[in-house]
Amino acid sequence: MKRGFSILAIVTALLLSFALYEALIAAPTERTMGDVQRIFYYHVPSAWTAFLLFLINFVASVVFLIRRDTKADILALVTAEVGVVFCTVVMATGPIWARPVWGIWWTWDLRLTLTLVLWLIYVSYLVLRRFSTSSKTPVLAAVLAIFGALDVPLVYFSIWFFRTQHPSPVIGGGGSLDPRMAHVLLINWAAFLCLASLVCWTRFRLEVLEREVEEAQALESLLEGSR
Amino acid sequence: MSFFGITRTTLTKDVRLEWRSKDAINAMLFFSLLVVVIFSFSFDPTAEESRRIAGGLVWVAFLFAAIVALNQTWARELRNQVLDAYRVSPAPANALFLAKAFGNFIFVTVLEALMTPLFIVFYKLRALGPTWELLPIAALGTWALVVNGTFFAAISLRTRSREIMLPLLLFPISIPALLGMVNATTAILTGEGSARFWIALLVAYDVVFTIACLLLFETVLEAE
Numbered sequence: 001m002k003r004g005f006s007i008l009a010i011v012t013a014l015l016l017s018f019a020l021y022e023a024l025i026a027a028p029t030e031r032t033m034g035d036v037q038r039i040f041y042y043h044v045p046s047a048w049t050a051f052l053l054f055l056i057n058f059v060a061s062v063v064f065l066i067r068r069d070t071k072a073d074i075l076a077l078v079t080a081e082v083g084v085v086f087c088t089v090v091m092a093t094g095p096i097w098a099r100p101v102w103g104i105w106w107t108w109d110l111r112l113t114l115t116l117v118l119w120l121i122y123v124s125y126l127v128l129r130r131f132s133t134s135s136k137t138p139v140l141a142a143v144l145a146i147f148g149a150l151d152v153p154l155v156y157f158s159i160w161f162f163r164t165q166h167p168s169p170v171i172g173g174g175g176s177l178d179p180r181m182a183h184v185l186l187i188n189w190a191a192f193l194c195l196a197s198l199v200c201w202t203r204f205r206l207e208v209l210e211r212e213v214e215e216a217q218a219l220e221s222l223l224e225g226s227r
Numbered sequence: 228m229s230f231f232g233i234t235r236t237t238l239t240k241d242v243r244l245e246w247r248s249k250d251a252i253n254a255m256l257f258f259s260l261l262v263v264v265i266f267s268f269s270f271d272p273t274a275e276e277s278r279r280i281a282g283g284l285v286w287v288a289f290l291f292a293a294i295v296a297l298n299q300t301w302a303r304e305l306r307n308q309v310l311d312a313y314r315v316s317p318a319p320a321n322a323l324f325l326a327k328a329f330g331n332f333i334f335v336t337v338l339e340a341l342m343t344p345l346f347i348v349f350y351k352l353r354a355l356g357p358t359w360e361l362l363p364i365a366a367l368g369t370w371a372l373v374v375n376g377t378f379f380a381a382i383s384l385r386t387r388s389r390e391i392m393l394p395l396l397l398f399p400i401s402i403p404a405l406l407g408m409v410n411a412t413t414a415i416l417t418g419e420g421s422a423r424f425w426i427a428l429l430v431a432y433d434v435v436f437t438i439a440c441l442l443l444f445e446t447v448l449e450a451e
Contacts, residue, residue, distance in 0.1 A: 120398075124400075139447070139450040154432050154435065
């Protein structure tokens with residue numbers, strides 16, 4: 001367990017430095033956009049990672065509601081937290097790229113709005129977890145996660161009605177991407193996935209410890225009281 | 228007692244309570260009146276402009292005002308442990324949920340019926356599209372707000388600063404419904420484009436979330 005963690009940490013560090021080199025130096029410069037295009041190697045992998053984490057959060061919430069397994073609840077909590085961080089990276093890097101290329105910081109386009117709404121839903125999920133005083137917070141949070149997931153297709157269709165300005169998806173969207181660039185993109189995604197797993201793992205262990213400490217303290221004060 | 232018997236009894240009780248106290252409806256009415264007046268001062272729109280912005284203003288005013296009714300839905304049942312009594316009784320949880328949701332639907336509909344004439348007067352509104360379509364839009368939109376609002380009010384019941392918690396949970400989820408209501412209303416007021424797509428969206432939203440609420444409400448009620 002501990003050894004696996006160290007190995008993952010080393011792999012993550014190596015991959016991240018290699019991906020940094022690849023993205024900033026090795027990857028070819030884009031013809032029209034120039035160097036600002038390189039932010040793409042951070043923007044897209046963060047987005048994929050965030051969406052994957054939100055998907056895991058949804059699955060973990062459903063599993064928790066069915067089986068009432070504490071581990072599933074902790075997994076849902078940490079994937080939501082780390083997912084919100086990656087989603088924030090997406091929404092911070094997007095405008096930096098959009099300003100020189102599109103000439104605007106923000107537009108109410110399909111993918112931008114969908115990402116923003118997802119971010120809002122998961123922030124409200126974290127707020128509920130923080131503010132809830134009941135011992136049944138995990139159940140309430142899992143229910144909210146399911147509602148959030150149901151909302152996604154509705155948000156999608158409601159915004160799909162408007163014209164879309166975002167560049168069409170590179171993978172499976174018919175867009176053409178230089179194979180060298182695709183290569184760098186995938187390396188960066190691998191690095192980001194490792195980083196996300198590392199952070200989730202650390203946070204998972206921390207949460208387990210925190211809950212154990214809480215339980216021990218509750219038990220202790222109970223014993224004090226009975227003495 | 229049958230399922231709908233329980234729903235009807237609870238609904239009658241809530242409506243009677245509201246009829247005698249008029250707590251929620253008075254607060255909602257005054258609040259949305261203030262919104263109308265303040266927006267009217269700050270924009271002072273012409274008839275043409277007000278057609279474009281009124282859809283948004285009306286629904287934002289109703290959304291904020293509805294929070295008042297939604298917040299007191301369950302808070303009232305906490306006194307004297309009514310909710311605990313309900314939990315141990317064999318009555319189905321969904322009967323209670325439906326009664327609360329219908330109750331809120333009635334309160335918000337009354338609010339809308341009373342406030343709409345004021346909006347028309349202050350903003351010099353006259354619809355250029357098919358006016359009758361505003362009725363299904365209002366009904367679908369109101370149900371979209373109250374069904375999830377009633378549900379999330381039950382979730383936020385056991386949180387610190389409950390009153391502020393409800394909008395924080397409700398607004399992000401309600402974004403597609405709000406888009407639907409506002410765009411459908413604007414389409415009819417300006418007479419540009421059809422409201423059909425937005426009405427279909429509202430129907431989809433209502434169906435999806437009504438089912439979700441009915442499936443998950445028991446879990447939430449037991450989870451306190």
